Amino acid sequence: MQIIPGLTVVEDFVSPEEETHLVQCCDERQWSGLGISPNPELKRRTQQYGHLFSYQYRKVLQELGPLPDFVTPVLDRIADQNLSPPPNHLLVNEYEPGQGIMPHTDAPSIFGPAILSLSLLSACVMTFTNVETGRTIDVLLPRRSMLVMTEEARYNYKHSISKDLIETLSDGTTIERSRRVSFTFRQIILFTGECSK
Numbered sequence: 001m002q003i004i005p006g007l008t009v010v011e012d013f014v015s016p017e018e019e020t021h022l023v024q025c026c027d028e029r030q031w032s033g034l035g036i037s038p039n040p041e042l043k044r045r046t047q048q049y050g051h052l053f054s055y056q057y058r059k060v061l062q063e064l065g066p067l068p069d070f071v072t073p074v075l076d077r078i079a080d081q082n083l084s085p086p087p088n089h090l091l092v093n094e095y096e097p098g099q100g101i102m103p104h105t106d107a108p109s110i111f112g113p114a115i116l117s118l119s120l121l122s123a124c125v126m127t128f129t130n131v132e133t134g135r136t137i138d139v140l141l142p143r144r145s146m147l148v149m150t151e152e153a154r155y156n157y158k159h160s161i162s163k164d165l166i167e168t169l170s171d172g173t174t175i176e177r178s179r180r181v182s183f184t185f186r187q188i189i190l191f192t193g194e195c196s197k
């Protein structure tokens with residue numbers, strides 16, 4: 001049973017070897033945030049592929065090209081499992097212990113109906129807050145799992161990740177947060193900017 005309609009967590013979506021490889025590929029590439037362009041104001045490090053979204057201007061600034069080859073096996077699995085139409089945006093977020101993300105709904109006018117997020121290196125608790133009732137539901141995102149948000153989970157809830165170093169679920173499970181890298185796959189449905197090529 002789904003706790004929230006439209007919310008699915010697919011466990012073991014990638015193998016431990018794939019996890020190492022995916023993070024290694026990112027660490028060989030340029031991170032932005034913490035003062036570094038193109039999103040210097042962000043307090044966590046990020047990378048973007050496919051399109052460039054500006055947090056400051058709240059819009060897609062540029063088309064960057066196809067998603068990188070290192071995510072092809074993940075994209076193939078997303079298609080095989082019918083989780084989403086082909087994503088054309090990959091946002092990599094890095095959370096060191098003590099870093100989180102404030103409650104938000106990914107812009108419905110910019111991003112498509114399926115938002116996917118692959119958790120790497122560390123599990124975390126994602127809190128879903130119903131925008132009408134304010135009721136919150138904590139969902140465990142295990143390491144190497146793929147979160148899929150559609151329907152109510154995508155549109156009627158905000159999602160957030162706390163800054164807590166240790167998180168406790170209602171069943172008493174505790175999670176000690178270490179560096180977490182997440183891959184958020186989305187479909188850009190509104191792009192008004194200039195093409196790079």
Ligand SMILES: O=C(O)CCC(=O)C(=O)O
Binds near residue numbers: 106117
């Ligand atoms: O880190 C995650 O799993 C979620 C990231 C997120 O919600 C976002 O970038 O919009």
Ligand SMILES: [Fe+2]
Binds near residue numbers: 104
């Ligand atoms: Fe989000």
